[in-house]
Amino acid sequence: MIKxxxxxxxAYNNPLSIVGPGAVPGSNLREFYLPGVTGTGSKIQFVELNGKVLTIIAK
Known part of the structure; x- marks a missing residue:
């Protein structure tokens, strides 16, 4: 959980993690890669607005 x-x-502190605007006006869609134990992983996207995470999506 700590990782x-x-x-x-x-990702929140890195401006390069912003991949576009979120659906809520003024929000940002950000993403990062969450590596898995077996070498695979997931792309994690989240929408944040004013320091609050509104949505988290694993792809």
Whole structure:
């Protein structure tokens, strides 16, 4: 759990993680890669607005 929190915080603080606007006016769609144990992983997208995460999506 700590690794996920760290990666989420890093993505939130990295302006390069913004991939577009979120559906809510003024929000940002951000993403990062969450590596898995077996070498596979998931792309995690989240929408944030004013320091609050509104939605998290795993792809």
């Amino acid at each position: 996920v929190t760290r990666l989420l915080n890093e």
